[in-house]
Amino acid sequence: MELSQIISNCKDCGYRSWAFKNLSPEELKQLNNKKVEIFFRKGEHVCMEGDEISSFMYLRNGLVKLYKTETNTREHIISIAKPKDFIGLLSIFSNTNHIYSITAIEDSVVCFVDLNVIKSFINTNGAFALDFIEKISSISDSVIKTRIDINTRQLRGRIAYILLLFAKHVYDSNKFSFPISRKEVAELIDMSTENVIRVLSEFRKDKLIHIEGKNIEIIDIKRLEKIYELG
Amino acid sequence: MELSQIISNCKDCGYRSWAFKNLSPEELKQLNNKKVEIFFRKGEHVCMEGDEISSFMYLRNGLVKLYKTETNTREHIISIAKPKDFIGLLSIFSNTNHIYSITAIEDSVVCFVDLNVIKSFINTNGAFALDFIEKISSISDSVIKTRIDINTRQLRGRIAYILLLFAKHVYDSNKFSFPISRKEVAELIDMSTENVIRVLSEFRKDKLIHIEGKNIEIIDIKRLEKIYELG
DNA sequence: TATCACTTATGATATATATCATAATATATA
């Protein structure tokens, strides 16, 4: 694992107003002193299942996957986190060790904030605490919602879901490069790798999408949405 | 829906030390004034998808199911909540309206605490806020873990899971009365009603359990655990 | 460049699961 630390200041961070708007200048200085910002190349581990929890992790840039290792050759991906997501989920507040592993699936920048600092802010700054609970609630709940959305659908609906997820919520474009392999898609939506490939081929034959290796273009989003809605 | 309000005092509540231990006597009085404790008979709705959120709901007694309505005849159960659980999940902090419905599956007592009072405690009482985040985190995360546990298993593993869940975590006994119908089990673990019944029959034939209507007794917990572990 | 491992691809087959059909039993309701 290669770590390269980035030196930047919380008070100038574009996301400050979003996640840490209720901190005083003094608290921001504290935050800045107790955070490390680390660059991860695609494929590098951010943290591993079992590691001791010491930081609150915040994705500034890139894309990471949150997963559990099932067997030697298979993982189970719980979610894909985007910038502004708190990537450790809530277990960091109720466990001493990580119950998930996190790996960058694109070049990413993760902010590691000393968990004790966050806790002290919660303890002393009520406005921050309230805002903080709202933010973590929203992310945690959307993970639950996504799991249900996926598991109540069958294969074509799941693939449609993933395509729409990347197009709408990650890349904001109908044309994007798949950041994960077909095998990882399979691990994310609970199906076999072969069937992920097969359904993508079907979608191509049905002229719903263009595929060229990792590059995907959605060409009939209306019909794709219908497939998703029907399950 | 029949509501019967119960008059009891928070300061005498057996669960106070668990959920609200960091409140001052003054705050406890405030809590007491802004809470309603309601008795629900089995089958009665605690709240419905779409209802406006105004309370933080806490299960004192009984058992409730949290679910989304899929079609006229089918629901999707997200979780079964036990006493001490915050039954609204975290969406109550990030939404204005409930995204799940809640129904009692056993006679239950639910405490409704004005959400604004909880928020004001978070705002002004740091120790409470910290403890509170730990509690809601733990419940939210266990919902995610349960969903994964269920969906990575096949039918026999799922039924084993549910049986063990009720025996170990709900009733603390190998002998219990199933609080939900086979159809509801199916809705909870994403399988067809017929197959829930079928697998239960198989388990009976394999001498893993005794069944007599709703009454279940686990007679070979070791083998049941093995089936669960194998998936 | 040559070799190796991994990913994508597709067909054939096996397996898991859902659906349909029917009946017995239990539960609710008039």
Add this chain to the structure above:
DNA sequence: TATATATTATGATATATATCATAAGTGATA
């Protein structure tokens, strides 16, 4: 109590999905 309705039960069949097998393409690396 009688009747309707929902639940439990089981077999037969259809469908969805996984697994196995094979091959071509891709990327890493020595």
